[in-house]
Amino acid sequence: MGEVAKKSDLKSNLKQMQKVPSRASLGKLAELLERQDIDINEIGDVRKVSVYQSLTKDADGEAQVHDLVGIQISPSWETGPEWPVVQPGPSITLPKNTATKKKSTKFKKCVVLPDMQIGYFRNRDGELEPTHDEGAIDIAISICKDVNPDKVALIGDNLDLPELGKYRLSPAFQQTTQRSIDRATEICAAIRVAAPKAEIKWLAGNHEERLTNFMMDNAMAAFGIRQGNKPSSWPVLSVPNLCRLDDFDIEYLSGYPASTIWINEHIKVIHGDLVRSGGSTAMAYLKREKISVLYGHIHRREWAEMTREDFDGPKTVTAASPGCLARIDGAVPSTKGGTDLDGRPLTRYENWQQGLAVVDYEEGDGKFNLEMITIRDGWALYRDKEYKV
Numbered sequence: 001m002g003e004v005a006k007k008s009d010l011k012s013n014l015k016q017m018q019k020v021p022s023r024a025s026l027g028k029l030a031e032l033l034e035r036q037d038i039d040i041n042e043i044g045d046v047r048k049v050s051v052y053q054s055l056t057k058d059a060d061g062e063a064q065v066h067d068l069v070g071i072q073i074s075p076s077w078e079t080g081p082e083w084p085v086v087q088p089g090p091s092i093t094l095p096k097n098t099a100t101k102k103k104s105t106k107f108k109k110c111v112v113l114p115d116m117q118i119g120y121f122r123n124r125d126g127e128l129e130p131t132h133d134e135g136a137i138d139i140a141i142s143i144c145k146d147v148n149p150d151k152v153a154l155i156g157d158n159l160d161l162p163e164l165g166k167y168r169l170s171p172a173f174q175q176t177t178q179r180s181i182d183r184a185t186e187i188c189a190a191i192r193v194a195a196p197k198a199e200i201k202w203l204a205g206n207h208e209e210r211l212t213n214f215m216m217d218n219a220m221a222a223f224g225i226r227q228g229n230k231p232s233s234w235p236v237l238s239v240p241n242l243c244r245l246d247d248f249d250i251e252y253l254s255g256y257p258a259s260t261i262w263i264n265e266h267i268k269v270i271h272g273d274l275v276r277s278g279g280s281t282a283m284a285y286l287k288r289e290k291i292s293v294l295y296g297h298i299h300r301r302e303w304a305e306m307t308r309e310d311f312d313g314p315k316t317v318t319a320a321s322p323g324c325l326a327r328i329d330g331a332v333p334s335t336k337g338g339t340d341l342d343g344r345p346l347t348r349y350e351n352w353q354q355g356l357a358v359v360d361y362e363e364g365d366g367k368f369n370l371e372m373i374t375i376r377d378g379w380a381l382y383r384d385k386e387y388k389v
Helices: 003-015 023-035 134-147 177-194 209-218 281-288
Strands: 043-057 063-075 108-113 120-122 128-130 151-154 199-203 250-253 261-264 267-270 292-295 301-310 313-322 354-361 368-376 379-382 385-388
Touching: 023 063, 108 134, 120 177, 134 177, 134 354, 134 368, 134 379, 134 385, 151 261, 177 199, 177 250, 261 354, 281 292, 281 301, 281 313, 292 368, 301 368, 313 354, 313 368
Parallel strands: 108 151, 151 199, 199 250, 267 292, 292 313
Antiparallel strands: 043 063, 108 354, 120 128, 261 267, 301 313, 354 368, 368 379, 379 385
């Protein structure tokens, strides 16, 4: 808000007082504020204005009337810093779809993109630095474009949202939610451009669920509010609305950890709710699941298989995690990370790996084949083609 607007608001508040100051009194108030070196932009509220007179005698014994003013104010920072209201990401016009119709083949393709943890913190120069890995995401989208898939499965935790979590937050991560939403919106648009004909679904992870929980815990009256006369629209403060998913024809599956993306009847994608050490998360899923499953959440690349004897013969089930597309150097807030005395993350490499997956599949009760693609230091190899940043 500019200084002119601030002065206008101040005068408006003054006029609402029981005793309306005259133009001269307003001038005296302005002089008083200037004499006390009070910036009008730092005034939060005008609580009371007093206009009164005092009587004195001059050297000749004549009575002199003095018009006096007093003002009680509170500073703009009295209730804490101003936090900007979170808005939807930027409106993006997608280029005209010029993709040719895909040839009908026996096997279709699904690209699986794991946890991105899109977020930011302020570095020593005050600039926003990402917690997601822009290079890894660029490689994943480039591979997606070359694959030209029929389906794209976003495993979830695409947004990190540390400001909305239950853990202690350092100042370096404050007021970064809007930029995170903006970047997630841009990445969703890029995925749609890379896969113009694909069915794209975004699974809610535990980090996206932070927004829902934050609303219920801190602003229940605003929970579920929609635009006027649009009962079928997304809630205003929800991931699909904020990231404009309808603009990119991306389906959002809420309700972590219950939601599932079925690639075909024999393999599904979930965000995941299990974490085990020593590469044993995959084994935990094999003990629980009856069909093959791709999962995220752990940020590690894992792959395990188990063959069980069935009435019809052996049945092999796969459990695999393609890793993540987040930074693995400690930038993402975690229980194993640390910060300096200014609250900025320190470099400490997690036991995380980057990558993605491509699944060739027959629809329905058909076969599938899983390929795991590793991304290391901004480099990947898929079908004899190098991808690097």
